[in-house]
Amino acid sequence: xxxxxxxxxxxxxxxxxxxxxxxxxxxxxxxxxxxxxxxxxxxxxxxxxxxxxxxxxxxxxxxxxxxxxxxxxxxxxxxxxxxxxxxxxxxxxxxxxxxxxxxxxxxxxxxxxxxxxxxxxxxxxxxxxxxxxxxxxxxxxxx
Numbered sequence: 559x560x561x562x563x564x565x566x567x568x569x570x571x572x573x574x575x576x577x578x579x580x581x582x583x584x585x586x587x588x589x590x591x592x593x594x595x596x597x598x599x600x601x602x603x604x605x606x607x608x609x610x611x612x613x614x615x616x617x618x619x620x621x622x623x624x625x626x627x628x629x630x631x632x633x634x635x636x637x638x639x640x641x642x643x644x645x646x647x648x649x650x651x652x653x654x655x656x657x658x659x660x661x662x663x664x665x666x667x668x669x670x671x672x673x674x675x676x677x678x679x680x681x682x683x684x685x686x687x688x689x690x691x692x693x694x695x696x697x698x699x700x701x
Contacts, residue, residue: 565605568633571612571623572677578609581676584653603695607633612677632672632680636697640669640685647671647683655681 572578579589579598587607590599596614600607616623637643643661650673651657658680661671670684689697 567599567606567608569608569610569615570675570677570679571615572609573612574676575609575611577676581654582607582609585650628680632682634682634684636689636691637683637685638691643669643671643683643685647673650681650683 570578575596575598582598582600583589587600587602590601590606592599597608597610613623635646637646640661647661654676655673656678658672658674659670661669661683664670664684666686667688668684668686670682672680672682674680686697689699692698
C-alpha cells in the first residue's frame with residue numbers, strides 16, 4: 559500500500575484557545591461551522607488548520623505536554639508577490655503576531671520573513687517566483 563500524496567489538516571496545540579481563535583480570525587480567516595467550544599477549523603484553500611487546547615492535544619496523542627521551544631516545524635503562507643509578503647507580514651504583526659525575521663531577499667531566490675503566532679508557532683510568509691499559483695489559488699510545483 560502507498561499513501562496518496564496529501565496533507566488535509568494541521569492542528570496546532572494552543573495554550574489559550576480563545577486568544578488563538580481571536581488571532582486567526584483577526585488575520586481574516588473564518589472558523590467553519592464545524593468548530594466547537596474547544597476546537598476551531600479554518601479552511602485554508604484545501605488544507606484545514608485547526609486549533610485545539612495544547613493539553614488536550616497531548617492527552618489525545620498520549621504524549622507529555624512539554625514546551626519544546628523550536629519544534630523543527632514551520633507553517634507557510636505563500637504570496638504572489640514581494641509586496642503581498644510585506645502586506646501579509648504587516649497585517650499579522652498588527653493583530654498580535656511577534657516578528658521573528660523581517661521579510662528579505664533569501665538565498666534560494668525568493669523573498670520571505672517569519673512571525674510567531676501567540677503560542678510561538680512559526681509562520682513563514684514567502685514569495686517563491688519559481689512556484690506559480692493555479693486558477694484555484696494553489697501553488698503549482700514543477701513535475
